[in-house]
Amino acid sequence: METIELTTISKEVLVNASQETAFKVFTEKIHSWWPKSHHIGTNPLVESVLEGSKDGRWFSRHEDGSIANVGHVLVWDPFGRLVLAWQVDGNFHYDPNLITEIEVQFIPEGPASTRVKLEHRDLQKLMGGKKIIADMDGGWGMIMNLYKEVADAA
């Protein structure tokens, strides 16, 4: 059934960087590459943080001092593999009961060449999970507009 295929997103990118650099940039610099509009919490974002260890927290810090949870680290295997739990619903709210998995593999192809494979799975949970969007205009719709502005400006 087609629905099954739609529950996973698979991406692959070949990066001109060593495996170590790729892994470190992915984890330590998540704040710099994560699309800016895509964060949770109502206040402007100061930084996104991914703690580098198993069960490490993944959260964002905001201008008013508040912290918004995004998820946590399921597998921490530097510099080859990383599995994250993304616990954010369609309304961009943290939901401890919701887990969609993001698995990232860093496969070395040369001293400065790494194939990065990303899989975001269990999307059916995102769709059938609890507390998915209740307010179209204030929630996802607003984020979509912000996202578009950023994309257009880029």
Place this chain on the structure above:
Amino acid sequence: MSALRKHEIAFHALGDPTRRAIFEKLERGPLSVAHIAKGMSVTRPAVSQHLKVLREAKLISMDRDGTRSIYRIDPEGLKVIHTWLDRFWDEALYNFSQLAEATEKSKHKK
């Protein structure tokens, strides 16, 4: 209708607990209204109303089997959500690869 708009509608349709419960029932296979309503705390007309919203979001579809209406999951709604996330990861990984490559370059300059 733009892809973005469709996506909002799909998420919105699943924003209601009763509609999610209906959707989850149908994930196990096609059902008639009577079977969907069975065991649910809402009235039959309410179930029909929810089915209508889910159909409009293209999350489910309906076929006639004689006099009965059979509802099933329509991959179209999931496709819209999938497409949106797919684009999100394209942008995220593009940003990431640019930064990783710049970082690698600056390392060799030192």
